[in-house]
Amino acid sequence: MGYLILLITFLLMEPITWLTHKYVMHGFLWSLHKDHHDHSHDGAFERNDLFFIIFAIPAIFLIYKGMEPETWYLLWIGIGITLYGMAYFFVHDIFIHQRISLLRNTKNPYLLGIRRAHKQHHKHVGKFPGECFGFLWVPIKYFKMYFNATKR
Template identity: 70%
Template sequence: MNVLIVIAVFLLMEGATWVIHKYVMHGFLWILHRDHHDHSNEGELERNDWFFVIFATPAIALMYFGAQAAFNYLFYIGIGITLYGMAYFFVHDIFIHQRLKVLKNTQNPYLLSIRRAHKQHHKHLGKEHGECFGFLWVPVKYFRMYFNK
């Protein structure tokens, strides 16, 4: 049962990520997310990187309180959120934005689809008129670009 909770939360995080990205990051917290689009911050870290702390805090709290209660469901919800966050970090920061130079020349259709959708998202420098707010699942048209070759 605990494994099912982790898997369900991981999958549900994709929907949560879409909503948070579109309405929070491109909404009232645009002040933190803007430098990720316009590259106005010259340093290694962006204000946008605060979102890792913001999103990790509830996951840590859930794991803590779940562990205090004999590792109940809260702990496993926190694990699902954490695993999604780790996947996000590896795919978004390492693969897409190449903070570490790995898989730069991949020919994997799934990874190319994600990279292309993310480029479409970043073509919009402002907070309005965005597209492709998802992360692991992107609009089908991007999958078709690489899977139908």
């Protein structure tokens, strides 16, 4: 049952991430996210990196509370959120933004679609308008660009 809760949590994180990205990061916490778009930061870190801490706090709390037998399910929710956060870090920071050079020359249509959608998101340097707020699932047109290219 725990693994099912973990899987459902991981899957639910995508719409939660979309909503958070659009209405929080491009909303009232734009001041933290802005430097990720306009590259106004100095050094390796951005104010935007604080979101890792902000989003880790509920996961840590859930894992901690899930150690109690009567709230065991919270452990699995916390682990699901943590695994999604790890996936986000690897795909967004390492793969897309190349903070560590990895998979730079991939031909994988799924990964190329995610990268392309993220580039579309970043073409907007301001708070509004915006597009492609998703992370692991982005508009299908970006995947089609690369899946169709591999069939030629």
